[in-house]
Amino acid sequence: MAKRVKGVTERILECAKQEFLEKGFKDASLRDIAKKAGSSKGAIYVRFSDKENLFAALVNPSFEGIKNLLISARQEFLELPDNIKMEKMKSFSDDKVSLMIEYIYDNYDAFNLLTKCASGTEYENFIHELVEIDIEYNHKLFEDMYKDMPTSKRFTPELLHIVSSAFFSGVFEIVVHNMSKEDADHYIKMLRRFFEGGWNTMLKR
Amino acid sequence: MAKRVKGVTERILECAKQEFLEKGFKDASLRDIAKKAGSSKGAIYVRFSDKENLFAALVNPSFEGIKNLLISARQEFLELPDNIKMEKMKSFSDDKVSLMIEYIYDNYDAFNLLTKCASGTEYENFIHELVEIDIEYNHKLFEDMYKDMPTSKRFTPELLHIVSSAFFSGVFEIVVHNMSKEDADHYIKMLRRFFEGGWNTMLKR
Amino acid sequence: MAKRVKGVTERILECAKQEFLEKGFKDASLRDIAKKAGSSKGAIYVRFSDKENLFAALVNPSFEGIKNLLISARQEFLELPDNIKMEKMKSFSDDKVSLMIEYIYDNYDAFNLLTKCASGTEYENFIHELVEIDIEYNHKLFEDMYKDMPTSKRFTPELLHIVSSAFFSGVFEIVVHNMSKEDADHYIKMLRRFFEGGWNTMLKR
């Protein structure tokens, strides 16, 4: 039985990554990827059934990874005893955000692809999915934490959406602008302080 | 004097708008636009010298418009007497942001195109240009207002960039999500309150 | 009654000349010619009914001119009394060739067009027409001069054609290679000496 030549998949992925980074999804050419990889178009189709799928192979693990990171962070927080939620909030999310930044830098190429080269793919608006997760948990959180308060009109899902969206857009600026890890750490800290202030303002009223 | 047949330009623009909205810049077909417009490819080329130009015709006036709105708002504020800047800040920018939202809804299609369909054009990152204008003025503002304070490391251009970027991304979410004008007004108000809180937090420290 | 604006024809011709020289007939664009001339495509069509005709307008007078020069030179020689033909041959054709060279330099642009830019027009092989005139006269000449000799198989029209063709190709090398008039005079002299030698050789046998 014919076996897949070892290393071909790796080479294809590597070259595809370069091609997508260079030209974006739409303008990338499978022909060129195969050529650069010293392989053939067929070899690509055997492994990844089409162009979109090839892109997904490069990007999806990291996408799932960051989603899971976000989910487990939020879930974990949700499951804290109510009485220590407030107290832990700051330090807790500091840690979690740091984990995410770490994760982004550990999978930098993938997030570069997601951020700059995904136009035309299902990942085009990948930030939205993070946002949706985020607001879902925010929703749960507020239900939990403030169930006694009069639900102010202000805490609609749409607001949560917008703020989350702004936050994650802010986060991924570190990729868009190719910041060094150190710069990123610094600015994310500031970004978080900024949003913290925002949240405090919102909550106080 | 050969005259352009009346209404053709309008029909081309209208159909181009639809096509671009539907398929995005890259996948839009001039053939199809001409066909839908009941006209010919040549008729497009007489008016707009190429595909990019046709897109620009749909989008550039609104892009310039919002830039000018931003510039004049920021400039006007900058020229207020220092002693009333703080006092007016809130109400002043409420008004100005309202104007921008108004403008966006008055040119909704254009901003839809800019926001969702511009990949592959020079407008791909149109938000960045707004951000750059914004941070330029923030810079001037801080120079003016806080020239006596020790320039904290926090107010680097990069921070300004990130926050501005988050803000404008937030603003254009109203387009990305096809919010009604009323919803938009409401949520922009909240977004602004949120960012206001953020700024206050940053400034206080 | 509407009159042709004065100078338009001249400007069109001048710009057409430049365009044809630059790009050759096929690649020349009437659009561009009209634009450069500050005029319109229609204005071209009124004066010259199509592209080919416009080219002809630039080229035909000189083409006719050189044909006539050739014809009258050959005719004149033919009409010399037989007994002085041989004697005058050399000096006579020296003069005539000089006239042709003169004419070429007086109409240099036209011959440049004919030589390098006429592919795709009826003038593509303009040298052939000169050759045909030439061999027609050679034929008459030989009939006259050598009617008593056994018509050697060698003096077929085809030979005359080939030699004439080689000669005129040689002549127009001065245009192909943008020789200065002085250089041209010198080398045409040599070319003629060369061909003279050739003819003598042929005639002697």
Place this chain on the structure above:
Amino acid sequence: MAKRVKGVTERILECAKQEFLEKGFKDASLRDIAKKAGSSKGAIYVRFSDKENLFAALVNPSFEGIKNLLISARQEFLELPDNIKMEKMKSFSDDKVSLMIEYIYDNYDAFNLLTKCASGTEYENFIHELVEIDIEYNHKLFEDMYKDMPTSKRFTPELLHIVSSAFFSGVFEIVVHNMSKEDADHYIKMLRRFFEGGWNTMLKR
């Protein structure tokens, strides 16, 4: 291993040849060639990367062939002992020219393309390359043979160019005029005699 369907290349080349012969390079249509060949545009691009290349495939071997024929003939002569050069000159080049004519007729289509249909390709002035080879060798030859004679001003590269050019133009007239091989043999003989006379004249002075 994907294999090219047998005969497709041949059919494409054959149909391309016909199309180019009929319409010339510029006006030939790859679409039509593919259609006539019962194949697809893509099939052409797999084999020949573009239009120019397709033309070259038809023409280049013969072009290289005749250049090599010329080069080796001239080189061989150059390497003859000086004392028998003069003696052999006539018979020697008779043979070599015959070889070239033979070669031209063995590759008739290619030379037809080169002669009549190459406008717009790099072969447009293919005769010039032959001429350049020729004059290079003439130069060497004269340096060798006449190094004791006063270098007359007459033997400038430009003269050599003109005469060579005239000669080769003469030679390819057999293609331009679709002469039969027999006619060609006969007339080339005469052409050569003619040029021989020319050279003798030049050399004697």
Place this chain on the structure above:
DNA sequence: GATGAATGAGCCTTCATTCAT
């Protein structure tokens, strides 16, 4: 499994020419 030839729709653009104004 691997290859890459084959496909043919589709791309943007240019053009000479026609003709209503």
Place this chain on the structure above:
DNA sequence: TATGAATGAAGGCTCATTCAT
């Protein structure tokens, strides 16, 4: 007469995908 808008055929070329070998 002059204009230049309108036409629509045609151009070369690229592409993702299919499939015979």
